Amino acid sequence: MTVLPITTVGDPVLRRRAAEVAADELASAEVQAFIDDLVETKRAANGAGLAANQVGDVRRIAVVEVEAGNPRYPYKPPFPLTIMVNPELEAIGDETFDVSEGCLSVPDLRGMLRRHAQVRARFLDRHGEQRELVVRGLSAGTFQHEVDHLDGVLFLDRVTDPTTLTSWEQFERFGRAEFEAHARRIVERFGA
Numbered sequence: 001m002t003v004l005p006i007t008t009v010g011d012p013v014l015r016r017r018a019a020e021v022a023a024d025e026l027a028s029a030e031v032q033a034f035i036d037d038l039v040e041t042k043r044a045a046n047g048a049g050l051a052a053n054q055v056g057d058v059r060r061i062a063v064v065e066v067e068a069g070n071p072r073y074p075y076k077p078p079f080p081l082t083i084m085v086n087p088e089l090e091a092i093g094d095e096t097f098d099v100s101e102g103c104l105s106v107p108d109l110r111g112m113l114r115r116h117a118q119v120r121a122r123f124l125d126r127h128g129e130q131r132e133l134v135v136r137g138l139s140a141g142t143f144q145h146e147v148d149h150l151d152g153v154l155f156l157d158r159v160t161d162p163t164t165l166t167s168w169e170q171f172e173r174f175g176r177a178e179f180e181a182h183a184r185r186i187v188e189r190f191g192a
Contacts, residue, residue: 006054089147
């Protein structure tokens, strides 16, 4: 497995809608190796998820996983490794929550935005099997963030108030404690 370089804001690949993956393509050794590399890259960067276009690839593939004790996102509940191919999300209900997000492709910046509290995710797993999950709370936010990437949308596009944009350093100094208390309330309300 290889840790791939992460593409950063300004690269046009981040603004392209990723292409659907055909079943025969998904079954190929090349795509299976790419999925392994995507997982390895996410883990090396301590991400909660990673989409293919974040490593310069235009296939509709993303991974989500939050390991316990993740130093980048200690407030996120653990979530098992989930490989999503050709994912589609559907909001369940109208309830939303505000969340401070960052992104591996937008280094050193965070901002507040609104996410759906519950989503239904439909996708193929790495073996081409159809899957469906209902995801809630912060995990639902992570799924929305990664599918946004596959649609060419960055969290910056969804920031509701640009005055909430902050560097990681200033977030650590002035915002982390308050946000982590807010995140705990989201987890209490919606679970993972």
